[in-house]
Amino acid sequence: xxxxEMMLSRRTLIRTMAGAGGGMLLGFRxxxxxxxxxxxxxxxxxxxxxxxxxxxxxxxxxxxxxxxPHTEQGQGALTSVxxxxxxxxxxxxxxxxxxFADMNRHVNEGEEYIVTTTHGSQLVRLQHxxxxxxxxxARERLKAAAARAWNVDRADVVAKQGIxxxxxxxxxxxxxxxxxxxxxxxxxxxxxxxxxxxxxxxxTPRLDAPVKVNGSAHYSIDTRLEGMAxxxxxxxxxxxxxxxxYDFGAIEDxxxxxxxxxxxxxxxxxxxxDMQNGVAVVADTWYRAKxxxxxxxxxxxxxxxxxxxxxxxxxEARRLFEATGDVSNEVGGDAIGMIATSERTVTxxxxxxxxTHARMEPINATVSVTEERVDVWxxxxxxxxxxxxxxxxxxxxTRDVYVHTGFLGGAxxxxxxxxxxxxxxxAEISRQIGRPVKVIWTREEDVxxxxxxxxxxxxxxxxxxxKGLPEAFFSRAVWFTHNGVERxxxxxxxxxxxxxxxxxxxxxxxxxxxxxxxxxxxxxxxxANQNGFIIEQFVxxxxxxxxxxxxxxxxxxxxxxxxxxxxxxxxxxVAGFTTDLPRGEGMGLAIVADHGSICGACATVSVTRxxxxxxxxxxxxxxxxxxxxxxxxAEQIEGSVCYELSHALYGGLDLSGGQFVTxxxxxxxxxxxxxxxxVEVHFALSQDGWWGGMxxxxxxxxxxxxxxxxxxxxxxxxxxxxITKHDLNWS
Amino acid sequence: xxFTLTINGAAYEVDAEPETPLLWVLRDNVGLMGTKFGCGIxxxxxxxxxxxxxxxRACATTAASAVGREITTIEGLSDDNSHPVQQAWIEDTxxxxxxxxxxxxxxxAALLARTPDPTDSEIDSAMAGNLCRCGTYRRIRRAIHRAxxxxxx
Numbered sequence: 009x010x011x012x013e014m015m016l017s018r019r020t021l022i023r024t025m026a027g028a029g030g031g032m033l034l035g036f037r038x039x040x041x042x043x044x045x046x047x048x049x050x051x052x053x054x055x056x057x058x059x060x061x062x063x064x065x066x067x068x069x070x071x072x073x074x075x076x077p078h079t080e081q082g083q084g085a086l087t088s089v090x091x092x093x094x095x096x097x098x099x100x101x102x103x104x105x106x107x108f109a110d111m112n113r114h115v116n117e118g119e120e121y122i123v124t125t126t127h128g129s130q131l132v133r134l135q136h137x138x139x140x141x142x143x144x145x146a147r148e149r150l151k152a153a154a155a156r157a158w159n160v161d162r163a164d165v166v167a168k169q170g171i172x173x174x175x176x177x178x179x180x181x182x183x184x185x186x187x188x189x190x191x192x193x194x195x196x197x198x199x200x201x202x203x204x205x206x207x208x209x210x211x212t213p214r215l216d217a218p219v220k221v222n223g224s225a226h227y228s229i230d231t232r233l234e235g236m237a238x239x240x241x242x243x244x245x246x247x248x249x250x251x252x253x254y255d256f257g258a259i260e261d262x263x264x265x266x267x268x269x270x271x272x273x274x275x276x277x278x279x280x281x282d283m284q285n286g287v288a289v290v291a292d293t294w295y296r297a298k299x300x301x302x303x304x305x306x307x308x309x310x311x312x313x314x315x316x317x318x319x320x321x322x323x324e325a326r327r328l329f330e331a332t333g334d335v336s337n338e339v340g341g342d343a344i345g346m347i348a349t350s351e352r353t354v355t356x357x358x359x360x361x362x363x364t365h366a367r368m369e370p371i372n373a374t375v376s377v378t379e380e381r382v383d384v385w386x387x388x389x390x391x392x393x394x395x396x397x398x399x400x401x402x403x404x405x406t407r408d409v410y411v412h413t414g415f416l417g418g419a420x421x422x423x424x425x426x427x428x429x430x431x432x433x434x435a436e437i438s439r440q441i442g443r444p445v446k447v448i449w450t451r452e453e454d455v456x457x458x459x460x461x462x463x464x465x466x467x468x469x470x471x472x473x474x475k476g477l478p479e480a481f482f483s484r485a486v487w488f489t490h491n492g493v494e495r496x497x498x499x500x501x502x503x504x505x506x507x508x509x510x511x512x513x514x515x516x517x518x519x520x521x522x523x524x525x526x527x528x529x530x531x532x533x534x535x536a537n538q539n540g541f542i543i544e545q546f547v548x549x550x551x552x553x554x555x556x557x558x559x560x561x562x563x564x565x566x567x568x569x570x571x572x573x574x575x576x577x578x579x580x581x582v583a584g585f586t587t588d589l590p591r592g593e594g595m596g597l598a599i600v601a602d603h604g605s606i607c608g609a610c611a612t613v614s615v616t617r618x619x620x621x622x623x624x625x626x627x628x629x630x631x632x633x634x635x636x637x638x639x640x641x642a643e644q645i646e647g648s649v650c651y652e653l654s655h656a657l658y659g660g661l662d663l664s665g666g667q668f669v670t671x672x673x674x675x676x677x678x679x680x681x682x683x684x685x686x687v688e689v690h691f692a693l694s695q696d697g698w699w700g701g702m703x704x705x706x707x708x709x710x711x712x713x714x715x716x717x718x719x720x721x722x723x724x725x726x727x728x729x730x731i732t733k734h735d736l737n738w739s
Numbered sequence: 740x741x742f743t744l745t746i747n748g749a750a751y752e753v754d755a756e757p758e759t760p761l762l763w764v765l766r767d768n769v770g771l772m773g774t775k776f777g778c779g780i781x782x783x784x785x786x787x788x789x790x791x792x793x794x795x796r797a798c799a800t801t802a803a804s805a806v807g808r809e810i811t812t813i814e815g816l817s818d819d820n821s822h823p824v825q826q827a828w829i830e831d832t833x834x835x836x837x838x839x840x841x842x843x844x845x846x847x848a849a850l851l852a853r854t855p856d857p858t859d860s861e862i863d864s865a866m867a868g869n870l871c872r873c874g875t876y877r878r879i880r881r882a883i884h885r886a887x888x889x890x891x892x
Contacts, residue, residue, distance in 0.1 A: 080836075221828045295755075
């Protein structure tokens with residue numbers, strides 16, 4: 009049935025991917041030509057070059073292979089890690105190729121890569137010191153090796169663009185790579201200061217474009233193994249509900265059907281043990297498995313959560329609005345009392361619903377369990393996580409487990425724990441049926457059983473003082489997070505509101521963290537997204553109530569805070585913000601801090617008399633402290649705009665009967681090309697010692713800027729999303 | 740049952756139920772993994788292929804209906820990334836995560852085959868069936884204009 013030539017043989021698989029390598033080396037695109045993609049080679053001799061440290065090896069021809077321990081989910085990890093190392097190593101950029109690092113080695117041999125996860129916009133922000141250090145160390149050891157051979161001081165050796173020089177001596181890095189690997193430096197070198205960079209800071213195209221235009225980029229879902237079976241799964245539609253019965257006999261004679269496997273929720277509800285009660289049908293192709301599963305009679309026990317809906321949560325929120333919550337931050341005096349006795353107050357209630365990650369690659373995993381070893385392919389944001397998850401599920405030693413990293417078809421925070429549930433499912437099924445298995449979730453299963461972005465209901469009130477500026481501020485939020493991720497709740501619940509930069513002298517911030525059965529998790533700019541929409545519209549409400557221009561209000565209220573002022577003043581310079589536009593047209597502003605960066609947005613919208621909204625343009629100003637690749641950075645910011653506007657304009661999951669009834673892109677609508685606004689990105693970098701993130705902070709200010717613009721266009725204040733479900737007509 | 744499909748100019752004999760979506764025959768039976776599964780209901784466009792030169796969503800096209808027709812997948816667009824759309828995509832580094840891009844490229848290539856110099860609104864309407872979660876839409880539109888130039892030169 010299968011074209012055998014398309015499949016990796018077991019032996020080839022182990023030789024080319026085992027232990028590492030992930031399997032794909034990426035060539036650099038030389039301007040005017042198209043670089044070849046280098047074929048996968050075994051880990052220990054990636055291109056026959058010498059390993060100087062875990063991060064890099066150098067070939068005889070000068071090719072530098074950089075082993076990237078982070079996953080590539082579109083955020084440019086392969087490119088940015090390679091840039092940071094090439095910067096320090098000082099090698100021609102067109103001699104650099106990237107490969108995914110070996111997680112079995114990492115986990116079992118001292119965790120040399122230090123951090124393997126990619127979340128929290130942290131790769132460059134938090135990890136540049138140790139990544140650049142790896143490049144600097146390699147450079148200095150190459151110099152030391154040459155110095156020893158030439159009988160000169162290391163300080164007299166210059167390493168530049170792949171060449172070592174001292175006096176009349178000259179050699180390529182490759183000539184000293186073996187010796188360099190054996191050298192121990194008395195003291196590790198410091199990393200370069202930004203004013204010494206030659207590559208970082210330059211707009212640099214991503215390395216992986218060539219393999220992503222011809223279908224050759226390998227994603228986890230593309231894995232094919234000899235003897236592999238396919239599984240389709242259904243978990244109880246109401247999370248944590250039970251499987252009552254299923255009738256395998258009704259479908260076992262269908263073509264290709266191999267087995268049914270019952271799946272059991274892992275007790276404890278920890279963040280990384282979220283497999284639900286369900287059942288899988290295994291067949292010789294996925295479509296046969298999926299069709300048989302659809303036809304198999306299955307009965308569920310929804311349990312006590314079967315009555316939960318958006319409406320019951322809204323009612324609970326209304327009840328809790330009247331109850332004192334946990335205080336997350338308090339500044340100055342009795343804010344509640346001051347607001348209660350003030351004659352000039354502003355009060356509003358806001359709401360953001362559940363949203364799903366909807367990464368384009370549906371959740372999947374392939375696991376091969378044998379007596380001697382276990383091999384895993386999983387769409388994970390942490391290369392090392394599936395190794396630990398599978399070892400745990402199967403009770404195996406981590407030394408026996410090999411993770412093969414492919415590209416990620418998006419992730420956005422949803423695959424942060426390692427695509428846990430599906431990876432456990434695949435491990436369990438492979439163990440039970442005794443052959444490799446690929447599990448793919450349908451899009452419906454992917455949406456229903458994602459770890460969702462939690463909903464929030466927030467009531468805010470403020471009293472205004474003499475200058476029309478707020479003197480007291482009170483917020484009470486009700487979050488519905490899964491108790492298994494409680495540790496994510498309190499922190500993200502406070503972002504942007506509890507941590508606001510605005511100099512309101514008296515503030516009190518409270519939250520209720522309701523434990524709901526729906527699994528929740530991080531979601532690109534967690535907390536800052538929901539809260540940014542809320543606080544940045546309420547700022548406009550306060551500013552307008554006090555007769556302030558929204559931009560001047562923000563500048564006034566962040567006085568003395570250089571990072572914020574830098575963004576607002578640049579926004580004032582480039583965006584042309586005005587409240588003086590004809591009816592039906594509007595501009596709106598917002599500024600939100602996220603993952604250490606501060607991003608301001610100015611949106612321009614038009615709304616027809618009958619309420620048809622068009623987001624025309626979004627101008628963004630980003631202060632991330634520093635910037636290693638303005639081209640990649642601008643792509644991330646523009647992508648964040650699209651991602652967040654999708655939720656704010658069209659998204660929102662409908663929870664009914666304890667389960668999500670919004671299940672695919674026919675009802676969970678996302679932004680399409682004709683709806684994408686013009687995006688203009690500016691950088692206003694403080695460059696004074698701190699680093700902010702880039703992958704997420706562009707999102708949070710965009711929806712409130714759009715909503716504020718809608719207010720000026722129509723006079724309507726849109727306090728919940730999706731925005732397009734509101735009637736925006738202004739006739 | 741067994742039937743023969745012509746894919747990228749080659750004949751493949753496959754054994755599958757005739758109502759099996761072409762997507763799954765391409766991926767699981769033939770082993771061409773460049774065509775992606777995204778939604779299964781023709782809403783995201785990740786599975787876009789050409790059937791007799793026209794863009795089609797392989798997840799909602801039965802394999803039986805493609806018998807006797809010319810099927811082109813992303814792997815069949817060129818051997819060396821030389822199709823004008825691929826060249827333009829690399830030049831502007833359009834893909835981010837890249838998962839939707841096979842479908843985007845196939846829709847763009849079909850558009851340019853029938854409309855060599857499309858306007859923005861022709862591009863928008865031809866590409867409306869292809870979702871991109873990374874938000875590469877503006878680069879896609881720019882790259883389609885660029886591909887039109889490359890094709891002319």
